[in-house]
Structures are given as structure tokens and as C-alpha cells.
Amino acid sequence: MxxxxxxxxxxxxxxxxxxxxxxxxxxxxxxxxxxxxxxxxxxxxxxxxxxxxxxxxxxxxxxxxxxxxxxxxxxxxxxxxxxxxxxxxxxxxxxxxxxxxxxxxxxxxxxxxxxxxxxxxxxxxxxxxxxxxxxxxxxxxxxxxxxxxxxxxxxxxxxxAFLPRLPDSLEELDLLLVQHAKPRIVQRDGIRFEGLRYASPTLAGFVGEAVTVRFDPRDLSEIRVFHRDRFVCRAISEEHAGEAVTLKDIEAARRAHRLALRAGIGERIARVANFLPISGGPAQTAAPPEPPSRARTRLRLYEEDD
CATH class of the missing domain: 3.30.420.10 (Ribonuclease H-like superfamily/Ribonuclease H)
Incomplete structure (x- = not known):
């Protein structure tokens, strides 16, 4: 590459x-x-x-x-x-x-x-x-x-003797440069984002509120939560606490899951097809049944007495 x-x-x-x-x-x-x-x-x-x-x-x-x-x-x-x-x-x-x-x-x-x-x-x-x-x-x-x-x-x-213009901190710079912002609603169990659940005790007071989530695509183990442009807390994905998981990792896992689902569906279709009769040609249509034949009446002749 x-x-x-x-x-x-x-x-x-x-x-x-x-x-x-x-x-x-x-x-x-x-x-x-x-x-x-x-x-x-x-x-x-x-x-x-x-x-x-x-x-x-x-x-x-x-x-x-x-x-x-x-x-x-x-x-x-x-x-x-x-x-x-x-x-x-x-x-x-x-x-x-x-x-x-x-x-x-x-x-x-x-x-x-x-x-x-x-x-x-x-x-x-x-x-x-x-x-x-x-x-x-x-x-x-x-x-x-x-x-x-x-x-x-x-x-x-x-x-x-340049006096450079600098942010107050590297974290502030990361907040503006690297971290992306997405809107979310706080649920009772935390915030759902990119298929992960993020929790923090501080979020209990914001259930039902609209918040802004800022995240670093290089590490989705935690997110920063803002309410009306005010920093609220850092929320942690308990599933990935202590490890760095990137947005690309999650997207790759999703693609692999979709491919596995498609492969599974294909296998099930193939198994069902094995139980179906194999057709060797165009289907033969049965001739409609003939209506029941009616008995033919015979003419009876009677001799008249003189």
C-alpha cells in the first residue's frame, strides 16, 4: 500500500x-x-x-x-x-x-x-x-x-521573536480539531451512540434531554457530553473500558456482521432448495375432467290394437 x-x-x-x-x-x-x-x-x-x-x-x-x-x-x-x-x-x-x-x-x-x-x-x-x-x-x-x-x-x-496565538490547552484544541459532534437524547440507561452504550452517574439528571456528543474517531471508549454548549461529563462505554476502539473498528465489525448475515441467509436458502423437487422441464398441466356422460334414452314402440 x-x-x-x-x-x-x-x-x-x-x-x-x-x-x-x-x-x-x-x-x-x-x-x-x-x-x-x-x-x-x-x-x-x-x-x-x-x-x-x-x-x-x-x-x-x-x-x-x-x-x-x-x-x-x-x-x-x-x-x-x-x-x-x-x-x-x-x-x-x-x-x-x-x-x-x-x-x-x-x-x-x-x-x-x-x-x-x-x-x-x-x-x-x-x-x-x-x-x-x-x-x-x-x-x-x-x-x-x-x-x-x-x-x-x-x-x-x-x-x-514571534508570539504565536495558541489555544489554552491541548484538550481544547482536540475538542475543536479532532472531535466530531453529534446530537443525541439521553435515555434511562445512558446514551446510545454507534451501537455502544455510554454511561455516567451525571447523566441521570438529563434523561430525556437533547445533548451534543463529541467524540474522537480514534478512540470511542469514551465520549464528552455537552448540554446547551456547556460541558456535562465524560461518559464511558463499559463494554470497552480501558481499551481504545476506533470508529473504523466498529464500522469493520458492522461490515463483517452484515456479510455473515448474508452468508447465513444464502446457506438457509440453499438448504431449503435441496428439499424442493427438481423440475426437468415445463410443468405439465392436467386436462380438465370430462363431464359425466348422460345416458341416451331409447324410443320404445308400442303396437296398437285394432
């Missing part, structure tokens, strides 16, 4: 501020995870660039035109700008970054394709590829002078 790469770069610094490498098709969630890394402080002290951007330039891919990304931009006060269709203005910097990664980093990794075939056996896991891209971004790309600015992105960031 070929992985996808979503990157975020600072237009002024030419610095890579965040990225996300994944195997699934591009989605609003993967874009949000790249933004999460771009905005929040990095664990690596050498990767200092962070902050909420004033504007975000994107193309017209489905992951960039989703309602979720529109809401994220509104919540974080980011001006979302889509490039004109068939006019890739403003996307050249990203394309050049991809070109640099393709020509400088990927040829050094096992499994790199040459003329459509791997030059060496592919041995990298997704996590190893992620680390390789991160090391290249932090240790090479952000440290060397950029041809467009003449300065290294990291040096430009340090010299500018």
Missing part, C-alpha cells in the same frame, strides 16, 4: 509546521491531525514553530471542503481560502516541498519506487516512515537556507 502525506507549511518562514502520514484516503480527520501538530508546541525542542494561523490556503479536495474543516476554521478564527479551480495559485510552495521529499528523502528509504518498481525490498512500517519524514523536516529542511528567502526557516522564526 502507498501512504499519503498531508503537510502544513508557513508561507512567510517556508517552515514545515506539521504533517500527517497515513494509509487511508485523505479525510477531514487526517487534515485535522496535521493541523493539530502544526498548531501545538512540539515535543522536539528543535521544532519550535507553532501557533494558530491567520489564514489557511487549501485546494478543493473533499478533505478541505468538508463541513468539519469549515467549523474548525470558524472556531479557531482561521480564514479558510480555497485556491481557484484549475488555477494552482499559492500551491507552488507545497508542491516544491513534495518534490524535495521525493528527490532527497524517499530514494534513501527501502521500498522506494524506480520506474514503478521498488529499488529495494519495502521494509518500513508506517511508524518508521513517519519518523523518517519527521527527522528530515526537523533536521534538514527547516535548518537549511531556503532558496526563496535566503534564510533557514528555523533561524527566521527565532529572529522574528
Amino acid at each position: 502507498r501512504p499519503w502525506l498531508t503537510t502544513v507549511i508557513d508561507d512567510h518562514l517556508r517552515a514545515v509546521t506539521g504533517y500527517m502520514v497515513f494509509l487511508d484516503a485523505p479525510s477531514a480527520l487526517n487534515t485535522s491531525l496535521a493541523l493539530r501538530q502544526a498548531i501545538w508546541r512540539k515535543a522536539d525542542a528543535a521544532w519550535t514553530v507553532c501557533g494558530i494561523p491567520d489564514a489557511l490556503y487549501v485546494d478543493h479536495g473533499s478533505d478541505f471542503t468538508s463541513d468539519h474543516l469549515q467549523q474548525v476554521a470558524a472556531d479557531l478564527r482561521i480564514r479558510l481560502i480555497h485556491s481557484a479551480v484549475a488555477r494552482p495559485q499559492g500551491r507552488g510552495k507545497i508542491e516544491r516541498l513534495f518534490g524535495t521529499i521525493t528527490t532527497e528523502l524517499l530514494p534513501e528509504l527501502p521500498g522506494h519506487l524506480v520506474a514503478g518498481r521498488p529499488a529495494s525490498p519495502p521494509r518500513l512500517s508506517l511508524a518508521e516512515l513517519d519518523r523518517a519524514i519527521g527527522a528530515f523536516v526537523v533536521g534538514t529542511y527547516n535548518l537549511r537556507p531556503h532558496s526563496g528567502t535566503g534564510a533557514a526557516p528555523r533561524e527566521t522564526w527565532a529572529a522574528g
